[in-house]
Amino acid sequence: MLLIHCPYCDETLPELEFAYAGEAHIDRPEDPSAMTDEEWRDFLFIRNNKRGTHFERWRHINGCARFFNAVRDTVSDKFLTTYKAGTPRPSDAELEELGK
């Protein structure tokens, strides 16, 4: 069972309290009517599907119910860090430090 740290509740809790919510840092289009079909495809469907360090969203569905971001290694399933929605993604140097 994964143990996940909710940055709002500041508690590390079992996976069962959380719902996975897909890749993180995908910006909504600012001017949807100006988008081409290709841009819509990329926004809606294309995903990094990264083998390794993956930026993703989780929701503390059976707790505070808020969305937050996480960085997880998709090979080991180990969480490197979690952080509140709206905060910038950790830099490569910070992640390297966390991975040690």
Add this chain to the structure above:
Amino acid sequence: MTHFSALSLLSNALTGHKNWREQWPDAQPKKAYDVIVIGAGGHGLGAAYYLAKEFGITNVAVIEKGWLGGGNTGRNTTIIRSNYLYDESARLFDHAVDLWEGLSQELNYNVMFSQRGVMMLAHNVHDVQSFKRHIHANRLNGVDNRWLTPEEAKAFCPPLNIESNARYPVMGAALQQRAGTARHDAVAWGYARAASALGVDIIQNCPVLAIRRGTDGAVEGVETTKGFIKAGKIAVSAAGNTSVVMETADVRLPLESYPLQALVSEPVKPVLPCVVMSNTVHAYISQSDKGELVIGSGTDQYTSYSQRGGLPLIEHTVAAICEVFPMFRRMRMLRKWGGIVDVTPDRSAILGKTPVKGLYVNCGWGTGGFKATPGAAHTLAHTVAHDEPHPINAPFTLERFQTGRLIDEAAAAAVAH
């Protein structure tokens, strides 16, 4: 290739089984091939076989990062069915069932295809309505499927609990009699042996590091741990790792890779005569010829390449099985494992050409790729040989995510996702 028959079995038995020969040689890569298939699972090996057999292209290599059939081909729960709602899917999966029926003869290898029937249980009014709709749609497409009352379902599968006081009582079932199971490893081995006999090289333990493209954008070959191998055409059939391989050719795909788990019990005497699936309590079960109960359900909720998955899902799966089959509560489970499945947004496969010249892809089969093995392999081979899709796989393009012409089995498939 030694032809297998009752006579060859008898003569080898009389000589103490000392004279069996290897079924295919362990090939080393040549410098160049007409076609390279990446991924030696059932789909990839099958595509190589049909390229050689039906389309006369024998200068083919199948390259595998691990061992042959060691990915999802050897990790799935071996269920074969074609009761999909949409016309496109019904045609593709029924084409596969047609090929499954003759596969043991075709390959001279017993894939143990057993048409024991797949029964899908309805537990509420919504299930009843949607399954009846599936049955009618299937019958219009020439796919067999029929409705059973709870009593008929119980007669077809005696261990089933149809008591009305169950938490999710059985209100009926949809039965596809032509559906069933096959021996998954034998599918990979049978295709490997038959393809190898036609001149295909099967290269194991050789991870593809990158697909190399020329100045005109077309594929040139693959970089591997055994060096560069030139190829005129490349077909990628790498399941959960397809995104990783295709990214090296600058093709980004609408895929996410999830762990899908399965587990088996200790072997027992024959008790379960068919495959039973339940979407509402969410699990499926069959009994292997060895006697083990083979159990599975949906994917884990998060993407991963770990080939492992978490225990909460196993607990959920086993709870569902105990609900439907109370008599299995005391069964002991022996093993559980995970495979990485590549899931598309509309839960239908991508099988066809890519924007890169000479590069073809067969991916996105999600949780249901095994059943499609011969159909996917055959249509992929057709697509590679003619540089044009077969009419059966023509709707399963990569472009559909741009045009919006989706095949939305996510809502319509006969299983929950």
